[in-house]
Amino acid sequence: xxxxxPAALLAPVISVRGLVxxxxxxxxxxxxxxxxxxxxxLGVVGGSGSGKSVLMRSIIGLQVPAEGRIEVFGxxxxxxxATENKELTRQWGILFQGGALFSGLTVAENVLVPLxxxxxxxxxxMAEIASYKIAMVGxxxxxxxxxxxxxxxxxKKRAALARSLALDPKLLFLDEPTAGLDPIAADxxxxxIRTLAExxxxxxxxxxxxxxxxxxxxxxxxxxxxxxxxxxxxxxxLAKLDHPWMQEYFNGPRGRAAAATAKQDGGRAAAATAKQDGGRAAAATAKQDGxxxAAAPPGLxxxxxxxxxxx
Amino acid sequence: xSAAPATTSVTLTREGNQISLTGRLTISRAEALEQDLAxxxxxxxxxxxxxxxAVERMDxxxxxxxxxLLRDRPGSTLEGASADAVRLLAEVKAADVPCIMRPESRPxxxxxxxxxxxxxFEFFNTIGASLAFIGITLIAAGRAxxxxxxxxxxxxFIQMEQTxxxxxxxxxxxxxxxxxxxxxxxxxxxxxxxxxxxxxNLVGRATFRxxxxxxxxxxVAGRSASAFAAQIGAMKLAEEVDAMRTIGLDPVEVLVLxxxxxxxxxxxxLAFFASVLAVIGGGLFTWISLDIPPATFVQRxxxxxxxxxxxxxxxxxxxxxxxxxxxxxFQGFQVSGNAESVGYRTxxxxxxxxxxxxxxxxxxxxxxxxxxFD
Numbered sequence: 001x002x003x004x005x006p007a008a009l010l011a012p013v014i015s016v017r018g019l020v021x022x023x024x025x026x027x028x029x030x031x032x033x034x035x036x037x038x039x040x041x042l043g044v045v046g047g048s049g050s051g052k053s054v055l056m057r058s059i060i061g062l063q064v065p066a067e068g069r070i071e072v073f074g075x076x077x078x079x080x081x082a083t084e085n086k087e088l089t090r091q092w093g094i095l096f097q098g099g100a101l102f103s104g105l106t107v108a109e110n111v112l113v114p115l116x117x118x119x120x121x122x123x124x125x126m127a128e129i130a131s132y133k134i135a136m137v138g139x140x141x142x143x144x145x146x147x148x149x150x151x152x153x154x155x156k157k158r159a160a161l162a163r164s165l166a167l168d169p170k171l172l173f174l175d176e177p178t179a180g181l182d183p184i185a186a187d188x189x190x191x192x193i194r195t196l197a198e199x200x201x202x203x204x205x206x207x208x209x210x211x212x213x214x215x216x217x218x219x220x221x222x223x224x225x226x227x228x229x230x231x232x233x234x235x236x237x238l239a240k241l242d243h244p245w246m247q248e249y250f251n252g253p254r255g256r257a258a259a260a261t262a263k264q265d266g267g268r269a270a271a272a273t274a275k276q277d278g279g280r281a282a283a284a285t286a287k288q289d290g291x292x293x294a295a296a297p298p299g300l301x302x303x304x305x306x307x308x309x310x311x
Numbered sequence: 312x313s314a315a316p317a318t319t320s321v322t323l324t325r326e327g328n329q330i331s332l333t334g335r336l337t338i339s340r341a342e343a344l345e346q347d348l349a350x351x352x353x354x355x356x357x358x359x360x361x362x363x364x365a366v367e368r369m370d371x372x373x374x375x376x377x378x379x380l381l382r383d384r385p386g387s388t389l390e391g392a393s394a395d396a397v398r399l400l401a402e403v404k405a406a407d408v409p410c411i412m413r414p415e416s417r418p419x420x421x422x423x424x425x426x427x428x429x430x431x432f433e434f435f436n437t438i439g440a441s442l443a444f445i446g447i448t449l450i451a452a453g454r455a456x457x458x459x460x461x462x463x464x465x466x467x468f469i470q471m472e473q474t475x476x477x478x479x480x481x482x483x484x485x486x487x488x489x490x491x492x493x494x495x496x497x498x499x500x501x502x503x504x505x506x507x508x509x510x511x512n513l514v515g516r517a518t519f520r521x522x523x524x525x526x527x528x529x530x531v532a533g534r535s536a537s538a539f540a541a542q543i544g545a546m547k548l549a550e551e552v553d554a555m556r557t558i559g560l561d562p563v564e565v566l567v568l569x570x571x572x573x574x575x576x577x578x579x580x581l582a583f584f585a586s587v588l589a590v591i592g593g594g595l596f597t598w599i600s601l602d603i604p605p606a607t608f609v610q611r612x613x614x615x616x617x618x619x620x621x622x623x624x625x626x627x628x629x630x631x632x633x634x635x636x637x638x639x640x641f642q643g644f645q646v647s648g649n650a651e652s653v654g655y656r657t658x659x660x661x662x663x664x665x666x667x668x669x670x671x672x673x674x675x676x677x678x679x680x681x682x683x684f685d
Contacts, residue, residue: 103649108412121342127412128379129372135406136371144410149648168338168370199402200371201395 010038011074013171013203014059019068021054028054030227032068041197041204042232043214045249046224052207053097055224056173059205060094061085072171090118092171093164097179099156101148107159108134108144114166129166137162138192154185158192165196171203178210190216211255215262223249235259328355333365336373344376352380359384364391374399378407444641448571451563466569467576474535474570475577479584482530486518486585489526490592493517498601507601511608514593515616523586524578524624525672528631531574531581532664536639539570540660543643544653552644562644571636578632579625586624619684627675631668638664 014036021029028051036042046052057063059070061077070077073091080088101110111130115121121129134144137158148156157177164172177193178186194217197204208214214221214235222232225245231238239250239259249255330351336344352359361380363369369377378400381387392400416422455462497513543566546552552562590612597603603611642660646652 104651106413108410112412119338119342122345125341125345125376128409129375130412131408131410132371132375132403132406134410135408136402141408141410144412145414147649168372195402199399 012036012071013038013073014205015069015071016055016059017069019055019058019070020066021051021058021063022066027227029058029065029068032224032228034222034229034232036203036205038203039201040219041194041206041217043218043221043235044205044207044224045209045214045221047245050224051227052224053175056175056205056207060089060092060173086118090167091169092173093167093169094173095157095160095164095175095177097175099148099160101156101160101163103148106145106147107139107151107162110148110159110163111166114163118167130162133162133165134159136196137165138188154181154189157181157189161192165200168200169202171205172197174204174206174208176207176209178208178213183212186210186212187216193217211250211258212261215258235262328358329360329362330355331362331365333367335367336363336369336376338370338372341372341376344373348376348380352384357384358386358388360388360390362390363396366391366396369396369399371399371403374403378403382407440645441638441641444644445637447563448567448637448640451561451568452571454561455564455568462572463565463569466565467573470569470573471577473538474531474574475581478531478534478581481534482527482581482585483588485530486523486526486588487592489522490514490518490589490594491596493522493589494593494596495600498596508603508611510593510597510601511603511611512615514590514597515612516620518586518589518593519616519624520620521624521672521676523589524582524627524631525668527578527582527585527628528635528668528672529665531578531632532635532668533661535570535574536635536642536660536664537657539636539639540642540646540657541653543640544646544656547644547646548650548653566643567636567640570640571633574632574636575629576632578635579628582625582628586621623675623679623684627672630671630675634667634671635664638667 012035014034016032016034019029019032019034020027032055034055044052044055054063058065058068059072059077064078072088075084075088077088101107102113105113108127108130111133112126115126115129131141131144135141139155139158139162143151143155143159148159151159157180161174161177174193178189181189190213193204193206196202197217206213206218218235220232221235221238222229223238223243223246224230225243230243231241231246233241235250236259238246239255241247250259330348334340359380361377363377366373374396377389381389382404389400417425494510494514497510498507501507501509501513543552546566552566555562555565594605594608597608598605639660642656642663646656
């Protein structure tokens with residue numbers, strides 16, 4: 001799955017060249033380039049207001065860029081007609097920051113919306129598809145007939161993820177999926193995304209502020225700063241680069257704590273994989289102590305490195 | 312991969328009840344695949360052997376169809392599954408938890424009965440709750456009167472501008488046009504008796520006593536009751552009302568009182584303004600159409616419209632203002648849950664306040680007639 005895998009040799013799923021976005025006289029992006037490779041989970045990080053969400057909105061066609069060329073699945077996003085656009089939107093799923101569930105429909109009906117729109121499946125099959133999608137994202141069956149206003153924040157995110165996965169997309173956009181979740185729920189969500197990405201062979205474009213998410217599930221990370229993507233690489237490689245913002249981001253107290261957790265999880269995960277096959281078990285094990293060290297101050301995180309060995 | 316047609320060949324072999332699948336098991340082919348599988352299964356008794364060796368690509372929907380077949384035919388076996396397919400099947404199998412799509416619906420009769428019950432409950436509840444709300448507003452007013460801080464006159468003036476001054480244009484135009492219409496229609500009827508001149512009585516008495524205030528109240532209900540409900544409702548959704556409480560501000564005092572006071576002060580002024588504009592409209596029509604000069608018109612108005620009509624009209628205004636403001640704010644506080652509820656409550660605020668204004672007006676009409684003002 002990493003950048004060295006054969007997948008990297010294929011044509012990029014998303015290709016952004018020379019993107020320029022302006023709001024009034026404020027320039028958000030100035031000649032931004034980015035490639036997302038098939039099958040990878042690409043994290044996008046950057047300070048608040050650096051234009052992460054604007055980049056995502058440009059790629060999915062909600063924001064018309066001032067200049068630049070954006071291709072998704074080899075097709076240019078701007079200037080396509082309605083039929084092509086429908087064909088394109090069928091192939092991606094989007095999880096908005098606030099979930100953006102339709103408030104007048106139940107969770108299950110929300111998942112059914114794209115299914116009804118694009119396919120002429122039997123009612124029974126559609127209901128079954130909605131049911132297993134809801135179960136797949138870790139929601140109990142009782143959540144199906146509930147309205148979004150009756151759900152907690154974490155459940156809303158899961159329901160929104162179920163809707164974005166409704167059409168079995170090849171490409172998934174996630175805008176801060178773990179923001180506003182407690183550490184345990186956030187870890188669960190990370191594991192879920194990793195598992196789904198592996199089983200459904202998804203390419204994931206992930207905007208996040210969550211350093212633990214970066215370490216846990218991202219194959220590569222793109223850093224937005226100074227209106228451009230200044231680097232795309234693995235987290236550990238980025239942490240070594242000599243850029244003031246990145247140094248502060250990856251090597252600040254939070255960054256170090258997350259890195260320590262990831263290192264410790266890596267060892268445990270490898271051991272677990274050897275015993276039981278399948279990445280799921282590894283991720284599940286990694287999940288268990290992830291949040292403790294992440295939540296602890298950096299000093300404590302160090303002591304945790306040896307802690308779980310005895311337990 | 313070329314854009315091959317949906318190759319969903321389902322083969323039955325005599326010996327082994329075998330179904331072989333080739334091509335892509337994906338969501339876009341699921342419709343045909345489901346039907347073909349059902350047809351094939353109808354021809355087979357007992358367990359099935361499913362061969363998916365020749366499947367190029369499978370997504371979760373394809374996996375689900377395979378899983379469903381294996382689940383519904385106990386003893387069935389799967390052959391030729393790749394490692395990815397096995398994992399996908401396991402994933403789908405783990406997620407096989409049926410859930411219902413929408414809350415259970417009851418039989419028609421019970422559902423309608425329940426709706427009627429819920430409606431009646433809501434109806435009486437609203438009456439009780441709105442009376443309680445008036446009480447709370449009065450208590451807040453009393454508290455504000457004796458407190459050192461006093462009324463929030465700043466908010467009151469802002470609300471007076473928004474609900475009163477900003478409404479002058481539309482209310483003026485509406486009243487002016489209604490004045491013309493009354494005069495014109497009256498003239499057509501009264502001309503038959505040669506009593507054209509009584510158009511002035513009609514315009515003067517109708518507008519000062521009834522129409523000026525009633526039309527103003529309806530316009531303000533549509534304009535301000537909806538605004539109050541939407542403003543307060545949106546604040547409630549954004550937890551601003553809760554934030555006020557935690558800071559120690561009384562939402563009723565901060566949000567409701569200024570609106571109620573502002574509307575009670577502005578309604579008489581707006582009603583007076585509307586009546587004057589209606590009379591001007593009627594006067595203009597009589598001048599142009601009946602050749603009654605403005606001076607004569609004003610002279611006649613002073614003779615035929617008793618002062619009591621004017622005071623009766625204005626006396627109703629604060630009551631209407633109170634009703635409109637209280638209903639608007641009350642419905643705003645009833646907002647809960649989602650954005651849809653803001654729209655629902657805003658509609659209710661307008662409908663209820665217009666209805667109550669008309670009911671109240673009928674009450675006033677009977678009341679003043681019984682007192683001997685006719």
